Amino acid sequence: AQSGEVAADPQQYDQAYLSPVTIGNSELMLDFDTGSADLWAFSNETPASQSQGHERYDSATGTELDGYSWSITYGDQSGAGGNVYTDKVVVGGVTATRQAVEAATSVSASFSQNIDSDGLLGLAFSSINTVQPRQQTTFFDTVRPTLAKALFTCDLRQGDAGSYTFGYIDSSKYQGTVTYVPVDDSQGFWQFTAGGYSVGGDNATSGSVGTAIADTGTSLLYLPAAVTKAYYEQAGGRYDNQQGGYTLPCNGGAPDFSVAIGGKTFTVPGSYIAYAPLTTGSSTCFGGIQPDTGIGFSIFGDVFLKAVYAIFDVSQGSPRLGFAAQ
Numbered sequence: 001a002q003s004g005e006v007a008a009d010p011q012q013y014d015q016a017y018l019s020p021v022t023i024g025n026s027e028l029m030l031d032f033d034t035g036s037a038d039l040w041a042f043s044n045e046t047p048a049s050q051s052q053g054h055e056r057y058d059s060a061t062g063t064e065l066d067g068y069s070w071s072i073t074y075g076d077q078s079g080a081g082g083n084v085y086t087d088k089v090v091v092g093g094v095t096a097t098r099q100a101v102e103a104a105t106s107v108s109a110s111f112s113q114n115i116d117s118d119g120l121l122g123l124a125f126s127s128i129n130t131v132q133p134r135q136q137t138t139f140f141d142t143v144r145p146t147l148a149k150a151l152f153t154c155d156l157r158q159g160d161a162g163s164y165t166f167g168y169i170d171s172s173k174y175q176g177t178v179t180y181v182p183v184d185d186s187q188g189f190w191q192f193t194a195g196g197y198s199v200g201g202d203n204a205t206s207g208s209v210g211t212a213i214a215d216t217g218t219s220l221l222y223l224p225a226a227v228t229k230a231y232y233e234q235a236g237g238r239y240d241n242q243q244g245g246y247t248l249p250c251n252g253g254a255p256d257f258s259v260a261i262g263g264k265t266f267t268v269p270g271s272y273i274a275y276a277p278l279t280t281g282s283s284t285c286f287g288g289i290q291p292d293t294g295i296g297f298s299i300f301g302d303v304f305l306k307a308v309y310a311i312f313d314v315s316q317g318s319p320r321l322g323f324a325a326q
C-alpha cells in the first residue's frame, strides 16, 4: 500500500501554499485545493504571453484524450481551460500511473501573475471535475484504492512550511484528540456544519456559523455577515468600500476567533486575522475574516486551516473531516 508526504510551502502572507509534483518528466509547484477537483498545469500549450516565469507540463510524455477539454472558474472568479492527457503523477512518493492531467491552453491574469504557482491539484470530490465529455478523477480518488488508509491530511502553518500526507495520519503533528464531523459531499465540497463562535476568548459563544466548506485553495476565512460584523466590532475594524472588505489595525491587538466544530472549540489567533498591510508599511491591515455574502456557505480557508491539523477521510464509507488543535 502507498503512503507519502509532501511539503506545503507558503507564499507571501500565506496567500497560497505550493507543493512539488512530478508529472511525466516535469517537476511543478502546484496549489493543492480542497475546494476544486481538477488537476491542471501550465503547459507547452499555454501561450508564452500567459506563462512567463512558470514551469510548464510537457504534454509530450502524456497520452492525449482526443476531443476532451476542461474549463473552470473559481470562487474568486479566476479561471483556466484547455486539453486533457493521462500521465504519471507522483506526489510525495505516491504514484498515480494514469492520472488525468489538464494542460492549460488559457489561464486568467491572476494565474499568469502568480509566478510561483504552476497550476492546481484539486482535492474536492471528483463529482465537480470539469473535464468533458467524460468527467475524470482527482489525484486522491485515482490513488485511493492503493493507499494504506483512504484519507489525506493537511498541516498548513503560519509563515512556515507545512505538509500534506496521503494514506496516513501523523499524530506528532497535532495535540490532544481528533474531533470528527460528518461531511455532506452533495455539492462536491468537504462540507460540514460549524457551531457557536466567540470573539476574544469570551466564553459566551454566540449564534451559529452553520454550513461551511474546508478549502485549502481559499486564503481567508469567510463567515456569515453577522458573525463577521460582531468580530470587527470587537476588533476595532471597519468595512472599507474602497478595499471591498473589512480592515483593522495591524498593531497586534486583534482578538482571537473561536468556533465550535463537533462540540470542540478551535481558535484562530488574532495575529492570523490581521492578515496583511493594505500596502507595504501601512498600519492598517486587510482582515483575514470576511463576509461570506452571496456564496451560500462559509469558507474555512487557509486562515482557519493553518490553526488546526485537518484530516480528509473517506475510509469509513461516508466521508468525514477530522480536526485537531496544532
Ligand SMILES: O=C(CCCl)NNC1=[NH+]CCN1
Pocket: 033, 035, 036, 073, 074, 075, 076, 078, 215, 217, 218, 299
Ligand atoms: O474556488 C474555490 C471556492 C469554492 Cl466555493 N476554492 N478554490 C480556489 N482555487 C483557486 C481560487 N479558489
